[in-house]
Amino acid sequence: MQIPISTRYRILRTPFSSYRRSRITFTALLFLLPAFVFFTILVVYPVGQSFYYSLFNWKGFGPAVDYVGFQNYQRILTDKAFIKAVSNGLILVGLSLVIQLPLALAVALMVGRELPGRRLFRTIFFMPFVFSEVITAIMWMGLFNPDPDRGLFNALLVLVGIKPQGWLGDPNQVLGCIFAVLTWKYFGFHMLLYMAGLQNIPKEIEEAALIDGANGRQMIMFVILPLLWGTIRTSIYLSVLGALQQFGIIWVMTKGGPVNASEVMATYMYRYGFVRFWLGYGSAVAIVMLLISLVFSLAYLRLVKQQDYLS
Template identity: 55%
Template sequence: MAQPSTRAITSAAARRPPIRWGKVATIAGFLLPAAIIYMGLVLLPVAQAVYYSFFRWNGLGPMSNFNGLANYARAFSDRVFVGALSHNLILVVMSLAFQLPLSLGLALLIREIRWGRALFRTIFFLPFVLSEVVTGVVWTFIYRPQGGLINALLKLVAPGMPETALLADPKTVLYALFVVITWKFFGYHMILYIAGLQNIPHEIEEAAAIDGCSRLQALRYITIPLLGSTIRLSIYLSVLGSLQFFDLIWVMTTGGPVSASDTMATYLYKYGFQRFQLGYGSAIAVCLFLICFGFSLVYQRFVMRRDYE
């Protein structure tokens, strides 16, 4: 019984080329600068955050107040943090349900049109080029109840209608922000899909058409499955982006009113920096990191693995 495995080992050993240390040194030399930067600016801060998260510490002076897991217990018993976490999840779900299908639909449409393809591609991609802060400021004006674009349009359609303030109502603020997020990012996903579509050989779809496939069937059974790796990547980026959302929300609402649009990142900023609770803020950062890291691992292992093989 032991024979085959022994043979496998010897054959593997026989196949393995001798280690050339000079080459190893060269590789290490090239990797070292990047590795030092990565460790110093990524791994070390992560480790520091984990360490800080076990203390009650205001960020000034020495850390002397060890309080174990109390920061974590406090986070998950705080309805504002749980609310922020749920807002992130709502953003994830809405992005997957609306933003990505919209992007895919537009990518498919753009492939179909005969002229102006580059023009539309550029127009749709334009919002993504704007900085998030500029986007936030512009949309704040659009949503303004006093003379903002939306209210001005509503007044044209229905004169005498009371002013609406979508950003000021805890019930609508998250959805109003989601509209902006979609406006900002759909172009990015659309470009990903367009690139993916260009990689699908035309012959396959042609063959399907000759075999009597309707266009819908071709889309359902040929195009979308062949676009699979792009869709999986786009979902991955969208989920991670939605989990870490900060800039746009901070500019437009600072997480308010009454925390109705707080995300984990705005909550982290408010507590860690504005309230001088760096230990607690670090605990939030660790939670955010674990959620993103956990999702990443699982998704890479079970969903995206086939794209690498």
């Protein structure tokens, strides 16, 4: 005999069912508790403490007592050096999106196929990502050395009769040099992401496109790239955040110089927070960096979600 819908609904609403749901919820919260504790200690508390110190003119010695309110934030938004740092960060983001990621995608399409020696190429391209940022910066500083007897690039220019360049000491060239190092360092990482995405594309789809008469360009534009769009979105997200928060390579190579030509937000924060010991002001810069990254993350995720909904 079939139970009426109203009766089944009353059965689901019994105290036993409510108790079972409460028990499941309690169990889930219990398993989430360790992660929540670590997240609070390692993320929420430091961010809250940084915001607290950003409201003071604090040098890092003794308690923070010189309350200045939001004056640190006002100074940040009017400081030409910080505006230059934001501009340099956006330039690195633009160069990464226009040059680095398309180049990594092109190489992934080549070495991810039936290319002779593709395993060797994969290893060569990915190897720079294994090196630490400090080692990478020191190595490239030697290559960019302005002395032709010590720097490889200037030695090559002298051989072909071109005047040696200042490279890292030239405000017009230093940001391009930094971008070249960042591309060399992180190129293999994005290439590996694209290769992983390519491996998830069924070969049957490509074979069907070939049977329908698609050529190589059409295969890439209308088959591979649409199926690889999820991986491309992840790569764009990581590249933008990485460029906005870049610190190690730039600080070791130029310390933001010359004349703030390679200054970014992270080096600006480090300079004021840990070199000049203006920790209150440095904390304010850190909060601004967090807000910029957070706004970008939320906007990007919202845009991606809308695209998924429309598709």
